[in-house]
Amino acid sequence: MPDSFNPDILAVARGSRGISQSVFAKKMGWSQGKASKVEHGLSDISEEEGRQISEILQYPLELFYQTSAPSGFGSCCLYHRKRLTTPVRTLNRLHDEINIRRIQIGRLLRGVTLPHEPNIPRMDIDEYESPEEVARLMRAAWQLPRGPVLSLIDAIECAGGIVVLCDLHTPKIDAVSQRATGLPPILFIDRSKPTDRCRFTLAHEIGHIVMHTAPTPDAEKEADRFAAEFLMPEHEITHDLEGLSIVKAANLKLKWRVSMQALVRRARDVGAIGDARYKSLIVRISQLGYKKNEPNPIKAEVPKMFRWVINLYLRDRGYSIKELSAAMLCLEEECRREYLREENGQELRVVG
Numbered sequence: 001m002p003d004s005f006n007p008d009i010l011a012v013a014r015g016s017r018g019i020s021q022s023v024f025a026k027k028m029g030w031s032q033g034k035a036s037k038v039e040h041g042l043s044d045i046s047e048e049e050g051r052q053i054s055e056i057l058q059y060p061l062e063l064f065y066q067t068s069a070p071s072g073f074g075s076c077c078l079y080h081r082k083r084l085t086t087p088v089r090t091l092n093r094l095h096d097e098i099n100i101r102r103i104q105i106g107r108l109l110r111g112v113t114l115p116h117e118p119n120i121p122r123m124d125i126d127e128y129e130s131p132e133e134v135a136r137l138m139r140a141a142w143q144l145p146r147g148p149v150l151s152l153i154d155a156i157e158c159a160g161g162i163v164v165l166c167d168l169h170t171p172k173i174d175a176v177s178q179r180a181t182g183l184p185p186i187l188f189i190d191r192s193k194p195t196d197r198c199r200f201t202l203a204h205e206i207g208h209i210v211m212h213t214a215p216t217p218d219a220e221k222e223a224d225r226f227a228a229e230f231l232m233p234e235h236e237i238t239h240d241l242e243g244l245s246i247v248k249a250a251n252l253k254l255k256w257r258v259s260m261q262a263l264v265r266r267a268r269d270v271g272a273i274g275d276a277r278y279k280s281l282i283v284r285i286s287q288l289g290y291k292k293n294e295p296n297p298i299k300a301e302v303p304k305m306f307r308w309v310i311n312l313y314l315r316d317r318g319y320s321i322k323e324l325s326a327a328m329l330c331l332e333e334e335c336r337r338e339y340l341r342e343e344n345g346q347e348l349r350v351v352g
Contacts, residue, residue, distance in 0.1 A: 005050065006318030007041040009064050009103075013057045015191050020310075027056050059100075061089065063329040065102060086172040093218060098176045098188060101338075105164065108309050111327075118160035120185050121247075125211040131222045132292070134211055135229035148256045149231055152199045154161050164305040165191040166338065174198075176206040177205040185209045195298040196259040203227035231258055234270045241272035246284055253296050260339050261285060302305040310339060 013023050019052070025035035028049070036348040037043035045053070054061040119141060123134050142155055149155060152164050161184055167175070174197065177187045189198050207226030212219050212327050241253055246268045249260040256263065268278040285291060313319040319327065325335035 004067075005045055005064055007039050007233045009066055010053065010174050012099045013059050014064065016100045017057055018093050019057070043059055044350070058331055058334070060326065060329050060331065062326075063100075063103070066329070076326055088169070090170050092174065094170070094173060097169075098178065099187065101164070102168070102178055102180060102183070102186060103307070104330050104339075105162070105186060105329055106180070108313065109162070109183055112309055112312055114160060114184065114305065116160050118161050118184060120156075120161055120209060121207070122213060123210050124165065124213055125216070125222055127213075131207060131211065131225035132229040134236070135207070136224045136233070138206070138226075138232060139233070140146055140209060146233075149199075149299050152231070152259070152305050153201050155292055156187065156202065157303065157305040161206075162306050163185045164188050164306055165303060167191060172236075174201040175205050177209055178287045180210050194259075195295070195300050196253065196257060196262070199298075200231065200258055200262055201299070202226050203220060203230045206230070215340070217232050228262070229271065232256055232262070232266045237266065238270045238272055241267035241270065244273050244277070244281065246281065246288070249281070250294075250296050253294070253298070306339075334352060 010105045014021070021035050021039070023033050025032045027284065030038075034043055038045060042207065050061055050064065056263055122143065123137065125131060126135065128134050128137075142159055144155060144156070156163055164186065164284060166188050168174075168188070171192075173190065174193055175187060175189045179185045179186060187202060187209075189202060193201070204227040206229070206301075207223035208219065211226065213220060216222070237256065240255070241263065244252075246260070249263045252263055253260050258266075264273075264278060264281045268275065269274045273281075310324070313324050314321070314329070321335065321340070325332040328339070329333060330338070
């Protein structure tokens, strides 16, 4: 374990637990001034205080001696798809949770060679005509066939990305993605969202990872345009969208594997329906309660690559779950809950 306590990790670990600096100071028996100085690297801590921090925040002591630097939402490598009304406090906690997860997952990824060559290039939007052009180039780079993308998660993982289903603890945020130095792009997707929404969200995040090396005022709209063209190419879907109705949108949802609302929006954007018809369909979707619960649910896509990595440690390298937890710098209970849970709620089985 390195000798130097990392105050940045302390601030992130505290934030990830949703504990304010003043509450943390009280738990430690400190003044808030001391807590602030410790988090800014202006005050040292004793070995006993380190153990107390570990116990309060429920992270192994070794985590606080890592040299990893946290990445912010405003940086070039961390993006999120969120509602405009998301509180800053919620965003800050999520930011901290994802940074901790990136450290934990990264420790495993750096010890393996993934089976697929990385193929998620940088294509800065300023160098291309439009997000739609970038989306078409990405489909070509990934050698996707014409028509719907049958499994977006499979496509991402075959391109060297890592998709992790998790609980983001707020209905206002759908996903977060990071492109950190030395790691493949990692996309965290909220497991509670329906598959059709998850797919659009993942495509949106890929748009960010590919197009945006720095924040821009139009980044969210550009990522949405990328996602729409990537999942519903204009020259392939326009004919399907002509004469769109609620019933037709429900049926097309099964083909294109996107939400009815996304199909209605796409129909307007490609000129298959006019503004009046678009507004009428959106109102009808709301009246039917489909904004929250659409008919024709799509079968979930399940990430496989990170599960493969975990199995590699547990099966091929003979790690126990306790040892895996230690390698990831998380407590065993949290490792089981966050990383070893199947979609049916059962613990991940080690497969041969």
